[in-house]
Amino acid sequence: MKISKQYVPPTLTVDMVIFQIIDGHLQVLLTQRARPPFKDVWALPGGYSGVGYTTLESTTAVVKRKAGVDINQQLAHVEQLHTFDTVARDPRGHAVAVVYSGYGQDIKPVNPLQKTKFFDVDGLPEIAFDHKDIINHARDRLRTRLAYTNVTAAFLPSRFTLTDLQTVYEAILSRKLDRRNFRRHITSLDMVHDTGHVKTSGAHRPAKLYAYNSLSIGVIKSRLL
Amino acid sequence: MKISKQYVPPTLTVDMVIFQIIDGHLQVLLTQRARPPFKDVWALPGGYSGVGYTTLESTTAVVKRKAGVDINQQLAHVEQLHTFDTVARDPRGHAVAVVYSGYGQDIKPVNPLQKTKFFDVDGLPEIAFDHKDIINHARDRLRTRLAYTNVTAAFLPSRFTLTDLQTVYEAILSRKLDRRNFRRHITSLDMVHDTGHVKTSGAHRPAKLYAYNSLSIGVIKSRLL
DNA sequence: GCAAAAGTGTTTGGGATACACCCATGC
DNA sequence: GCATGGGTGTATCCCAAACACTTTTGC
Numbered sequence: 090m091k092i093s094k095q096y097v098p099p100t101l102t103v104d105m106v107i108f109q110i111i112d113g114h115l116q117v118l119l120t121q122r123a124r125p126p127f128k129d130v131w132a133l134p135g136g137y138s139g140v141g142y143t144t145l146e147s148t149t150a151v152v153k154r155k156a157g158v159d160i161n162q163q164l165a166h167v168e169q170l171h172t173f174d175t176v177a178r179d180p181r182g183h184a185v186a187v188v189y190s191g192y193g194q195d196i197k198p199v200n201p202l203q204k205t206k207f208f209d210v211d212g213l214p215e216i217a218f219d220h221k222d223i224i225n226h227a228r229d230r231l232r233t234r235l236a237y238t239n240v241t242a243a244f245l246p247s248r249f250t251l252t253d254l255q256t257v258y259e260a261i262l263s264r265k266l267d268r269r270n271f272r273r274h275i276t277s278l279d280m281v282h283d284t285g286h287v288k289t290s291g292a293h294r295p296a297k298l299y300a301y302n303s304l305s306i307g308v309i310k311s312r313l314l
Numbered sequence: 315m316k317i318s319k320q321y322v323p324p325t326l327t328v329d330m331v332i333f334q335i336i337d338g339h340l341q342v343l344l345t346q347r348a349r350p351p352f353k354d355v356w357a358l359p360g361g362y363s364g365v366g367y368t369t370l371e372s373t374t375a376v377v378k379r380k381a382g383v384d385i386n387q388q389l390a391h392v393e394q395l396h397t398f399d400t401v402a403r404d405p406r407g408h409a410v411a412v413v414y415s416g417y418g419q420d421i422k423p424v425n426p427l428q429k430t431k432f433f434d435v436d437g438l439p440e441i442a443f444d445h446k447d448i449i450n451h452a453r454d455r456l457r458t459r460l461a462y463t464n465v466t467a468a469f470l471p472s473r474f475t476l477t478d479l480q481t482v483y484e485a486i487l488s489r490k491l492d493r494r495n496f497r498r499h500i501t502s503l504d505m506v507h508d509t510g511h512v513k514t515s516g517a518h519r520p521a522k523l524y525a526y527n528s529l530s531i532g533v534i535k536s537r538l539l
Numbered sequence: 540g541c542a543a544a545a546g547t548g549t550t551t552g553g554g555a556t557a558c559a560c561c562c563a564t565g566c
Numbered sequence: 567g568c569a570t571g572g573g574t575g576t577a578t579c580c581c582a583a584a585c586a587c588t589t590t591t592g593c
Contacts, residue, residue, distance in 0.1 A: 098326040099365040101410060140324040140408045144399050172397045172412050174369045183365045185326060185412070187397050252572075269574070270556065277554080293571040294563035477545075494547070495583060502581085518544040519590035 099174075099183040103148040104135030104220070106170065106190040106227040107158065109207060110244050115260045116207035117224055118196070119216070120155055123203050126180045127217035131208070133224070134158075135186065144187040145169075157199030164191040165243035166306040170227055178219045190227040192243035211263075235261055239280050239309050242301045248284055250296035251275065280309055324399075325409040328373040329360030329445070331395065331452035332383065332416045334432060335469050340485045341432035342449055343421070344441070345380055348428050351405045352442035356433070358449070359383075360411065369412040370394075382424030389416040390468035391531040395452055403444045415452040417468035436488075460486055464505050464534050467526045473509055475521035476500065505534055 107118040119131040134156040138147035145167070149160045160167055167189055174185040198205040208214065210228060213221065234240045235258065244257045255271050275281060282302055287295040332343040344356040359381040363372035370392070374385045385392055392414055399410040423430040433439065435453060438446065459465045460483065469482045480496050500506060507527055512520040 096325075096362055097365045098323045098363070100321075101323040101326065137321055138323070140322045141401060143401060144397065144410065169397060172369065172394060174412070176366060176368060185369065187399070187410070250572085267557075268572090269558085272573080274555080289564075291571080292565035292569070294573075296572055475545085492583075492585085493545085494585085497546080498548095499582080514591075516544080517542065517592035519546075521545060 099185050100179075101138045101144070102135055102179075102184045102186045103138045103144050103151060104133040104186050104188045104223065105148050105152050105160075106133060106188065106224055107152070107156075107164065107196065108190070108192050108210075108227070108231065108244075109194060109196050110257055110260045111207065113256050113260050114209045114211070115228070115263075117210050117213075117227075118156060118158070118198055118205070118207050119214075120198075120200060121204040122217055130217040131214050132217035133188075133220045134205075138187070145189065148187075148189050155200060155203070156205045158196060160191060163196050164193040166193075166240065167191040170223070170230060173219060173223060175219070188223055188227075190230065192231075192240065194244050194246060231261055237308055237310050238306060239301060239303060240306050242303075243306060248286065248288075248298040248300055250288055250298060252296060254281070254299070278309060325404075325407060326363045326369070327360055327404075327409045327411045328363045328369050328376060329358040329411050329413045329448065330373050330377050330385075330416060331358060331413065331449055332377070332381075332389065332418065332421065333435075333452070333456065333469075334418050334421050335482055335485045336432065338481050338485050339434045339436070340453070340488075342435050342438075342452075343381060343383070343423055343430070343432050344439075345423075345425060346429040347442055355442040356439050357442035358413075358445045359430075363412070370414065373412075373414050380425060380428070381430045383421060385416060388421050389418040391418075391465065392416040395448070395455060398444060398448060400444070413448055413452075415455065417456075417465065419469050419471060456486055462533055462535050463531060464526060464528060465531050467528075468531060473511065473513075473523040473525055475513055475523060477521060479506070479524070503534060 109116055118134065120134050122128055122130055122132050134152050136147070136151035136155065138144050152158050152160055158164070168191075170188045170190045172185060172187045176183045178184065178186070196207075198207070210224065213224070216224070231240070241254060241257045241261075245253060251272055254275065255266060255268065258271070259266055280302060281299040284298045284300050286298040288298055289295040334341055334343075343359065345359050347353055347355055347357050359377050361372070361376035361380065363369050377383050377385055383389070393416075395413045395415045397410060397412045401408045403409065403411070421432075423432070435449065438449070441449070456465070466479060466482045466486075470478060476497055479500065480491060480493065483496070484490055505527060506524040509523045509525050511523040513523055514520040
């Protein structure tokens, strides 16, 4: 390209991949598109990002408006995923999309105009644009994060049982883990601690409730070489 | 933000962090800025990205023009790093920068107008904009990639000794590794193979030359949980 | 023969995996 | 007392780390 006085930037958009775990299944939030292109097809919540607003600010506004989800209140963690910019990805014209991913727990989307709901990532409907690729990208990222961060905290309430935590790991990894080995692994990480409380939930022994040592999501071990 | 007919996108720019390793030191390519802001201060090569061009296409053009480096010919690997978008990062106005990182070997930058050269990452001069943060981000990413990809191939010629390879690891990790353990680690990875040739380079035993099994950079082990 | 880098082997500790039994509760 | 999920211990294997001597070459 040439730089010139006629410089015209592409449209800048934002999209968001919001994950939560329900009944042991990883789910992603989608909204049904209100207008063409892809009218009535399911898509990630997204919209325009204009000059003067960071892409995260735009994302916050767009997700609130289109999906009724308050990023700051209802998501425990948000991070930038990737920027998608192929010229043909939007039939209306060249749009560069900065995509964020967010994780939360017990999220209730609200949209008075369009259908907005969570889908199991393994049972997705037809998806608009390149949003299927974006979801897969987010899913890979989340899986990778498991190994060296405390990102699982974002999917759980402040107090939880080790079985709850194991369910989160299993939903993200899509495989079963051995309970005894899992518990030893977790306790050796110095990531959670016993709160002294228990949860009684039926005709069986009550489970101890745990809490994360750190409230923020970050790296917990480095594993270099 | 509001969506309206007066939608104005921010300026879209691209920057590139190019790393190579010289004499056991990780180096990054910088160019001296030709005009304000930050005139004569060192910065990452970068420029505008206009409608109709992917950010990678724009990056390719900009890096060729401002630093004389041909991304396709002289870099063994390029990947998108992150998008930086704080409103205040450019004093001229809101600019969203999609940043790429690239790795190569024996790169000779050429710029007839402005000074363009490689600096040791541990001996950087004053840096324009938020480019120091960007370089650190790229460095962290590179370090992380070491553990589970064959990214080191990008820093080496097609045939190399295990000592050469160890030098690459040490430059990126900023620490010395035990030669015996390093060699066992590498050979256990099934990532390189003995070519049957040797390199004689002085008053000592010749070293075997190795080559990567795969020509492309990618994940070589998964390590999940 | 000596300097300089290449090449190799053993031991030890910790984490990952595989696997089976007892505990506390509601009904 | 029995069904249900919670909680624990042991043996094995593999990988990471610590560590020192021999080999091949040029001069």
